[in-house]
Amino acid sequence: MNEFILEEYHAQLPVFRRLESVVLSTLQNALERNDLLVTAVSTRIKTAESLAGKLALKGDKYHALNDITDILGARIITFYTDDVDRIAAMAEQLFDIDWQNSVDKRTLHQIDSFGYNSLHYVCRLPKSIIDDPQCPQLNEIRFELQLRTTLQHAWASINHDIGYKSGVEIPQEYLRRINRLAGILEMADDEFSRIRIEISDYRRRVHQLVQNGKLDDVQLNGDTFHSYLEVRPFDTLNRRIAAINQAEIREVPLDIYLRVFLALGCKTLGDVEKLKKSCAYDAYTLARHQLGNTGLDILSSSVGVQNICIVWILQQGGGKIGLTRLFNAINGDNDQNALLAEITYEQACNLPFMKKS
Amino acid sequence: MKTEIVESGNQLIARFSGRLDTLAAVQTAEDVKPLLSASNKDIILDCTELEYISSSGLRIFLSIRKEAAAHGCKVIVRNISNDIRQVFMMTGFISLFVIE
The missing domain is CATH 3.30.460.10 (Beta Polymerase, domain 2)
Incomplete structure (x- = not known):
């Protein structure tokens, strides 16, 4: 057979x-x-x-x-x-x-x-x-x-x-130890599943809080900042800046600004939002001053958030050193960043928000 | 405006000289075409003699970067003047490029 x-x-x-x-x-x-x-x-x-x-x-x-x-x-x-x-x-x-x-x-x-x-x-x-x-x-x-x-x-x-x-019959003691491991792995499997479910719940809750504008309750981290960016918080400012020269806006990733906001002392998304609100007008003024007579009609979607950070640092008295740190964070450590900070500082130093601070 | 492309080891070097304004951008876009199909090479945009860059010039740099990223190549912008550095910063594109 x-x-x-x-x-x-x-x-x-x-x-x-x-x-x-x-x-x-x-x-x-x-x-x-x-x-x-x-x-x-x-x-x-x-x-x-x-x-x-x-x-x-x-x-x-x-x-x-x-x-x-x-x-x-x-x-x-x-x-x-x-x-x-x-x-x-x-x-x-x-x-x-x-x-x-x-x-x-x-x-x-x-x-x-x-x-x-x-x-x-x-x-x-x-x-x-x-x-x-x-x-x-x-x-x-x-x-x-x-x-x-x-x-x-x-x-x-x-x-x-x-x-x-x-090749030989395995003694009971070893079989028991192998089976004990099966029990541990079963627990680990359940725990991984639970963690995944909880993370999904957490993301949903954060997303909901972001959507509802309850940002003070949301701790600032990679996950929450990503959800925040999904509601496109800098679009209004970007559009306003783009209107200076009727510029097109090219999308670029903004995730690198997480470490900038953390370095600026933001602990929650509420802190980021407050910082944005308090600096948005001056960030626009800075952009108008910089771009106004250039005819540059192409901008990156980071222009708004970049200017917000510049304004905040200068308002807090961070000066050229603060700006160098900012450019190191967004461009990577580079000798040229100090020069960039100096140029930016010179451009900004006659603007009204510098007089106030 | 003049664009010269040379190959050096694992690098393609584009040397720009003059003013990369809207008028010059048409020819420059043609001149840099060999860079767009490069693969496994780092692309150096040598701006030592570049005096000015307009939005059209920025668009050319962005298209080089986009194609290079698609082919796994790195783009390095070298020796830019302070004025051009300012343009990259003001437009928010500075973090997209490695600037030396």
């Missing part, structure tokens, strides 16, 4: 290869469509040696090649446990699932046992994915889809490696 199955295997290999290619591209396209980032997507066809080994072990169970559901195996390794369920839902929509032979190993453990965790679906390709009358087997052959997290995969791989390499 086993020889017959192996012969059938060799005869069907070209079909399996075609099936493998369709399954892989179907999974990759669906993950991309659903915006699901994963660690790895892979497929493999069981080798003749591995199949022979399986038949030698469990030969009585199989009467034909079609009884074996993992000749073609696909595996998706996710970052988070929640993604296993999202991808499972995706697979249920893509493929015909053989529920009788599919198993969620994650739910099989007793409350006091830990070990292999993975979701195994036995699937077939529906005709909506491929329909080739010359090769109906493409819709008949079952394949196995394994879904697991990166940590589950690490545990399974190491467990497999230890089991195979030892």
Whole structure:
């Protein structure tokens, strides 16, 4: 019987290869469509040696090649446990699932046992994915889809490696230690998922606060500043400055101003907003003074925030040293920044806001 | 306005001399075309003899930078006069370029 199955295997290999290619591209396209980032997507066809080994072990169970559901195996390794369920839902929509032979190993453990965790679906390709009358087997052959997290995969791989390499029966004590690790990794997986959910909640809350203008409650950091920039807080000033010479505005990243605002002592987005409001008029005056008789009709979207920072530093008495620090922060440390600071200082020193300070 | 492009090791050096104003920008845009297709080379915009740059000139520098970034190349603006430095600063473009 086993020889017959192996012969059938060799005869069907070209079909399996075609099936493998369709399954892989179907999974990759669906993950991309659903915006699901994963660690790895892979497929493999069981080798003749591995199949022979399986038949030698469990030969009585199989009467034909079609009884074996993992000749073609696909595996998706996710970052988070929640993604296993999202991808499972995706697979249920893509493929015909053989529920009788599919198993969620994650739910099989007793409350006091830990070990292999993975979701195994036995699937077939529906005709909506491929329909080739010359090769109906493409819709008949079952394949196995394994879904697991990166940590589950690490545990399974190491467990497999230890089991195979030892060559002798592993004492209970070591098995217990390996399984204890499975418990720790399960906790780590849950914690990673929880952290991701909490970070998403935090981002949503921050975004909401930014949208509602409750900026005093939002601590200034990379995440919150990014949300703040999404509401385009410097656009009004930029448009006003652009109107001086009817200039076009080219978008440039403003993230580098986070460290400038932090260095200027801002602790919340409210501080940034106050600084902006208190300096916006003088920032415009500075721009008008600089650009007014130049005819320069192209500006970067950083012009407004740059001038706000310049004005604030000068109003606080930071002088040329303060401006040099500003230019070091936005242009990178450079000998030329001191010169730039001097030019800017000279330009600004006769403006009304300098007289006030 | 004159633009000269020379290759030196892993660098493409464009030497500008004269006034890069609106009129000169048309020819300069043609002259710098070899820079736009450069890959795996740093691009040096040598401004030692550049006396003036207008918005049209800035647009040329920005297009060189955009193409260079797409090809993984770095753009370095070298030896700009104080007036031109001021133009880069006033327009907010100074942080986009490495200026030496």
